[in-house]
Amino acid sequence: MKNVLIDIKNLKKSFGNQHILQGVTMQLFENENLVILGKSGTGKSVLIKCIVNLLKLDSGSIKVDNYEIANCNSEELIEVRKKIGFLFQGAALYDSMTVRENLTFPLTRLDKKFLKEEITQKIENVLDDVSLPEAIDKMPSELSGGMKKRIGLARTLIVNPKILLYDEPTTGLDPITSDEISQLINKTKNKFKTSSIIITHDIKCVKTVADRIIMLKDGTVYKEGSLSEFENDPDSYIQSFFN
Ligand SMILES: Nc1ncnc2c1ncn2[C@@H]1O[C@H](COP(=O)(O)OP(=O)(O)OP(=O)(O)O)[C@@H](O)[C@H]1O
Ligand SMILES: [Mg+2]
Numbered sequence: 001m002k003n004v005l006i007d008i009k010n011l012k013k014s015f016g017n018q019h020i021l022q023g024v025t026m027q028l029f030e031n032e033n034l035v036i037l038g039k040s041g042t043g044k045s046v047l048i049k050c051i052v053n054l055l056k057l058d059s060g061s062i063k064v065d066n067y068e069i070a071n072c073n074s075e076e077l078i079e080v081r082k083k084i085g086f087l088f089q090g091a092a093l094y095d096s097m098t099v100r101e102n103l104t105f106p107l108t109r110l111d112k113k114f115l116k117e118e119i120t121q122k123i124e125n126v127l128d129d130v131s132l133p134e135a136i137d138k139m140p141s142e143l144s145g146g147m148k149k150r151i152g153l154a155r156t157l158i159v160n161p162k163i164l165l166y167d168e169p170t171t172g173l174d175p176i177t178s179d180e181i182s183q184l185i186n187k188t189k190n191k192f193k194t195s196s197i198i199i200t201h202d203i204k205c206v207k208t209v210a211d212r213i214i215m216l217k218d219g220t221v222y223k224e225g226s227l228s229e230f231e232n233d234p235d236s237y238i239q240s241f242f243n
Contacts, residue, residue: 003030005163005195006051011060013046020046022219023060028163028195033185033209036199037241038216044199045089047216048165051197052086053077064163082110085156089167089199092152093140099127099151100136106159126154129191130184146177153184157192164188164196170205182208203242215241 006028013021020043028034038044049055051062053069062069067080093102103123107114114122127133130150140148149169156164169185170178182205188194198209206213206227213230215222215238223230223238231242 002032004028005030005065006197007061007063008051009061011047011050011062012058013043013050013055014058019219021050021057024216024219024221026214026221026224028197029212030195031189031193032211033189033196033198035206035210035213036197036216037201037206037213038222040201042216043219044216045167048086048167048197048199051165052081052084078110082159083161084163084165085159085161086165087149087152087156087167087169089171093148093155095140097140098136099132099138099140099143102140102151103127103155103158106155110159122158126158129157129188130154144177146173146180149173149177149181150184153181153188157188160192162194164194166196166198166200168199168201170200170202175204178202178205179208181205185209 004027008024008026011021011024024047036044036047046055050057051064057070064080065083067076069080072080094105100123103126104119107119107122123136124133127136130153132147132150135143135147135151143151166185170181173181185196185198186209189196200206210227212224212226214224217237223233230238
């Protein structure tokens with residue numbers, strides 16, 4: 001039996017009379033890359049914002065490592081937040097801070113007891129992991145889009161999360177840089193044994209990273225399966241994503 005890290009049952013979320021998620025049931029297993037596909041506006045970002053409690057669900061259940069998110073008190077939510085790294089759509093670095101300061105922030109926010117030397121060591125290690133050691137004292141404005149994504153990932157990885165949520169990690173990047181980010185997603189999974197949800201429209205990225213795919217349509221899960229099951233599905237709606 002595979003260990004379930006995120007267990008979502010019949011999740012519903014509306015904004016006014018816009019019924020975005022209409023009963024989503026899905027799981028994230030340990031040490032897998034799960035890709036979520038779905039056309040723009042189907043609620044992919046809403047889904048992962050519900051997982052990290054940035055949005056409150058209307059009904060249904062989201063369990064992260066057996067914590068029912070909706071019932072967590074503030075201490076429990078902090079515990080859950082430590083397990084999850086969230087790479088937002090767009091890199092979202094703090095523009096007025098150097099890379100070093102951007103990477104210090106998540107460490108000191110969750111846990112105040114790190115020594116200065118420990119922080120420096122962690123920053124150096126994580127910049128090595130994303131192959132950007134030379135960026136440590138740069139400002140975000142001095143970085144390319146791909147470099148910003150890497151620093152965004154470094155900022156997520158620095159607190160050693162078990163679960164990573166990537167919202168469109170390759171959007172806006174050239175094909176070569178996109179490939180590098182896709183490889184980095186795989187490297188992260190293999191090195192740190194993380195489990196990830198990756199939202200993407202980039203089929204090349206899907207082909208590189210996906211252990212399993214879930215497609216959302218009309219507020220529910222339309223299909224779940226492996227890459228080859230999706231590629232070989234004659235359904236024209238599914239094919240429209242792959243061609
Ligand atoms: N905070 C909010 N308040 C009101 N409506 C919202 C809010 N967040 C999202 N929505 C609406 O929910 C729908 C789904 O949005 P979401 O951002 O999840 O789409 P998506 O699948 O991530 O699309 P894309 O592929 O373009 O990123 C959209 O119609 C959006 O306008
Ligand atoms: Mg989105």
